[in-house]
Amino acid sequence: xxxxxxxxxxxxxxxxxxxxxxxxxxxxxxxxxxxxxxxxxxxxxxxxxxxxxxxxxxxxxxxxxxxxxxxxxxxxxxxxxxxxxxxxxxxxxxxxxxxxxxxxxxxxxxxxxxxxxxxxxxxxxxxxxxxxxxxxxxxxxxxxxxxxxxxxxxxxxxxxxxxxxxxxxxxxxxxxxxxxxxxxxxxxxxxxxxxxxxxxxxxxxxxxxxxxxxxxxxxxxxxxxxxxxxxxxxxxxxxxxxxxxxxxxxxxxxxxxxxxxxxxxxxxxxxxxxxxxxxxxxxxxxxxxxxxxxxxxxxxxxxxxxxxxxxxxxxxxxxxxxxxxxxxxxxxxxxxxxxxxxxxxxxxxxxxxxxxxxxxxxxxxxxxxxxxxxxxxxxxxxxxxxxxxxxxxxxxxx
Amino acid sequence: xxxxxxxxxxxxxxxxxxxxxxxxxxxxxxxxxxxxxxxxxxxxxxxxxxxxxxxxxxxxxxxxxxxxxxxxxxxxxxxxxxxxxxxxxxxxxxxxxxxxxxxxxxxxxxxxxxxxxxxxxxxxxxxxxxxxxxxxxxxxxxxxxxxxxxxxxxxxxxxxxxxxxxxxxxxxxxxxxxxxxxxxxxxxxxxxxxxxxxxxxxxxxxxxxxxxxxxxxxxxxxxxxxxxxxxxxxxxxxxxxxxxxxxxxxxxxxxxxxxxxxxxxxxxxxxxxxxxxxxxxxxxxxxxxxxxxxxxxxxxxxxxxxxxxxxxxxxxxxxxxxxxxxxxxxxxxxxxxxxxxxxxxxxxxxxxxxxxxxxxxxxxxxxxxxxxxxxxxxxxxxxxxxxxxxxxxxxxxx
Numbered sequence: 001x002x003x004x005x006x007x008x009x010x011x012x013x014x015x016x017x018x019x020x021x022x023x024x025x026x027x028x029x030x031x032x033x034x035x036x037x038x039x040x041x042x043x044x045x046x047x048x049x050x051x052x053x054x055x056x057x058x059x060x061x062x063x064x065x066x067x068x069x070x071x072x073x074x075x076x077x078x079x080x081x082x083x084x085x086x087x088x089x090x091x092x093x094x095x096x097x098x099x100x101x102x103x104x105x106x107x108x109x110x111x112x113x114x115x116x117x118x119x120x121x122x123x124x125x126x127x128x129x130x131x132x133x134x135x136x137x138x139x140x141x142x143x144x145x146x147x148x149x150x151x152x153x154x155x156x157x158x159x160x161x162x163x164x165x166x167x168x169x170x171x172x173x174x175x176x177x178x179x180x181x182x183x184x185x186x187x188x189x190x191x192x193x194x195x196x197x198x199x200x201x202x203x204x205x206x207x208x209x210x211x212x213x214x215x216x217x218x219x220x221x222x223x224x225x226x227x228x229x230x231x232x233x234x235x236x237x238x239x240x241x242x243x244x245x246x247x248x249x250x251x252x253x254x255x256x257x258x259x260x261x262x263x264x265x266x267x268x269x270x271x272x273x274x275x276x277x278x279x280x281x282x283x284x285x286x287x288x289x290x291x292x293x294x295x296x297x298x299x300x301x302x303x304x305x306x307x308x309x310x311x312x313x314x315x316x317x318x319x320x321x322x323x324x325x326x327x328x329x330x331x332x333x334x335x336x337x338x339x340x341x342x343x344x345x346x347x348x349x350x351x352x353x354x355x356x357x358x359x360x361x362x363x364x365x366x367x368x369x370x371x372x373x374x375x376x377x378x379x380x381x382x383x384x385x386x387x388x389x390x391x392x393x394x395x396x397x398x
Numbered sequence: 399x400x401x402x403x404x405x406x407x408x409x410x411x412x413x414x415x416x417x418x419x420x421x422x423x424x425x426x427x428x429x430x431x432x433x434x435x436x437x438x439x440x441x442x443x444x445x446x447x448x449x450x451x452x453x454x455x456x457x458x459x460x461x462x463x464x465x466x467x468x469x470x471x472x473x474x475x476x477x478x479x480x481x482x483x484x485x486x487x488x489x490x491x492x493x494x495x496x497x498x499x500x501x502x503x504x505x506x507x508x509x510x511x512x513x514x515x516x517x518x519x520x521x522x523x524x525x526x527x528x529x530x531x532x533x534x535x536x537x538x539x540x541x542x543x544x545x546x547x548x549x550x551x552x553x554x555x556x557x558x559x560x561x562x563x564x565x566x567x568x569x570x571x572x573x574x575x576x577x578x579x580x581x582x583x584x585x586x587x588x589x590x591x592x593x594x595x596x597x598x599x600x601x602x603x604x605x606x607x608x609x610x611x612x613x614x615x616x617x618x619x620x621x622x623x624x625x626x627x628x629x630x631x632x633x634x635x636x637x638x639x640x641x642x643x644x645x646x647x648x649x650x651x652x653x654x655x656x657x658x659x660x661x662x663x664x665x666x667x668x669x670x671x672x673x674x675x676x677x678x679x680x681x682x683x684x685x686x687x688x689x690x691x692x693x694x695x696x697x698x699x700x701x702x703x704x705x706x707x708x709x710x711x712x713x714x715x716x717x718x719x720x721x722x723x724x725x726x727x728x729x730x731x732x733x734x735x736x737x738x739x740x741x742x743x744x745x746x747x748x749x750x751x752x753x754x755x756x757x758x759x760x761x762x763x764x765x766x767x768x769x770x771x772x773x774x775x776x777x778x779x780x781x782x783x784x785x786x787x788x789x790x791x792x793x794x795x796x
């Protein structure tokens with residue numbers, strides 16, 4: 001995980017950093033005992049022991065009985081298989097790519113900014129180059145990449161394989177994303193909405209593990225949701241379920257990029273937030289607003305609080321309709337924490353059926369900014385033939 | 399089906415009437431051949447043949463080889479089993495009770511008005527008396543009733559077994575409905591929201607058969623929805639999923655009985671509709687408004703059209719969130735047909751994600767006013783021990 005993207009010191013980012021340290025040590029030093037790994041990485045023997053158990057379970061390392069210093073010992077080495085999977089998550093302003101041997105075993109990742117309203121071709125070209133770069137750094141070839149999951153920040157019509165709106169992501173209109181990516185990568189490609197993938201990531205590897213009915217809400221440039229119903233990702237009849245961003249909050253409200261008026265996104269999406277601050281604060285980026293709000297800037301706090309209130313109204317509708325156990329807030333805007341969360345919670349309690357509001361718990365994302373790429377890896381793994389061994393390979397993160 | 403409740407001449411009500419005619423003929427005349435049934439009922443031989451096949455499949459009749467007029471013939475008679483199930487559907491202004499041998503084989507039904515804001519005790523007493531009456535007319539005793547499904551027009555918290563709101567159905571606040579009914583009826587009781595049950599009825603016996611993702615919307619005094627997701631009724635974490643009536647349409651709108659402002663129900667529920675017409679039309683009942691609108695009264699049409707427009711906004715939200723294949727409109731208000739449907743469809747197309755709007759089909763209810771009692775029978779049948787024979791018994795409808 002890119003430390004600038006993860007809440008520093010969170011349990012998820014620590015575990016992830018430790019996992020990478022162990023994998024990198026094994027790549028650089030070759031087979032080692034657990035004592036040697038602890039010595040080399042500076043991790044405690046208990047941490048190394050837990051991590052090696054996890055990596056062994058997921059097939060990322062191999063254990064072999066041996067003798068060291070005249071005593072019996074178990075040597076840990078990177079597993080030698082070569083099946084790789086990739087996850088690609090397009091944002092409104094960037095693309096992130098992860099290469100792994102399983103959704104839990106990411107061996108490399110990279111991020112690159114994208115211009116606003118970029119064309120699909122440009123985004124897909126950059127993503128393919130990032131992936132090739134990661135593969136080469138891992139000492140592998142693209143032929144080792146057996147499946148790719150791709151997320152885009154727009155509804156994806158599962159029948160046509162295209163963005164399900166003419167105007168939400170204009171550069172991607174009419175593009176058959178899976179076929180286009182497959183042409184570039186020469187591996188099977190699954191395409192889904194990034195909020196769906198983030199929900200899937202949290203379900204399989206994060207805070208939604210074991211949850212029957214949960215909702216992941218991604219707050220970023222836009223706002224979307226992924227629904228976990230009956231313990232699995234719910235995509236609806238044509239793959240576009242979860243479009244909370246285009247719920248109507250006010251029939252006569254501002255015009256949204258989707259063509260409707262008063263969608264939730266016009267109140268909590270980046271365009272609305274930045275427009276509201278333009279005359280008082282001048283041009284800001286979404287990151288600026290987040291930083292200033294956390295630093296106590298009253299105007300930035302206020303627009304986020306108002307956005308939280310509107311979000312709570314929409315979430316109340318979602319709670320009334322679906323009666324979930326857990327709602328997870330993710331995406332970069334969720335980093336402002338209680339500035340959005342408190343007014344959201346107040347609106348939720350005011351607007352939802354009391355028993356439904358009482359039965360829902362609000363949780364923070366565990367995978368944080370990685371939720372969608374992890375979900376993309378999950379969807380890639382689902383494309384592999386049953387029983388295909390997904391084994392660890394060498395790591396190269398510079 | 400009470401003919402006054404069913405759209406006259408609809409296929410569902412015709413089939414139902416024919417089924418009753420055949421069952422009543424067998425009760426009154428004893429065993430008959432299919433030719434004799436046709437002669438006695440005036441139905442065509444083909445209709446009788448289809449109906450007998452259906453009744454035989456569901457176990458309501460028994461077929462026995464015999465000789466009539468020197469020729470081989472098959473005698474049809476009522477099956478002699480005695481396991482009965484009952485469905486009870488409370489409305490805001492009435493209660494309907496059905497007695498059957500299966501959800502498809504209703505052998506008697508009755509309806510009784512209830513005062514607005516009645517106390518739960520009064521409603522449950524009346525329902526129990528109606529059920530006892532039906533059982534006695536069928537020549538049976540309450541001991542033959544093995545399970546009862548009960549629907550109430552409010553969210554039901556599956557954990558507490560109570561209405562999930564302090565104010566939606568005030569007369570029922572804090573009442574443990576299943577336990578109370580069980581005390582009166584001495585049989586296992588399942589309690590659910592009537593919209594959920596109507597969806598379940600349409601799923602098992604009506605227009606939602608075979609549908610994976612569908613929504614039943616009940617338009618009556620209030621408005622609610624039942625969700626069919628992945629081919630089954632979706633109740634959410636605590637049983638209250640589907641509460642479309644309390645989606646916020648306008649944060650600053652009229653105060654709703656649930657305590658929130660601007661809920662869909664304040665725009666399309668009976669109170670809002672009747673209030674809007676009070677100054678121009680004087681006091682009307684919901685039935686009056688429906689009748690007058692169908693007769694062309696401009697004011698009544700206008701409030702229903704406006705309600706349809708608001709309904710479409712809420713339904714667009716539901717379509718964005720769940721991306722269903724089918725939406726079914728039921729409940730007495732749905733009888734105005736295109737007066738509500740046309741503006742609703744226009745709002746839906748304007749407000750929903752285009753691909754989600756394009757993939758949903760609007761359908762009319764097939765079970766009509768019976769959808770909820772049929773669903774109650776389905777939920778009752780689910781309480782029976784697996785393998786319990788549900789057989790037909792004598793019919794007595796006066």
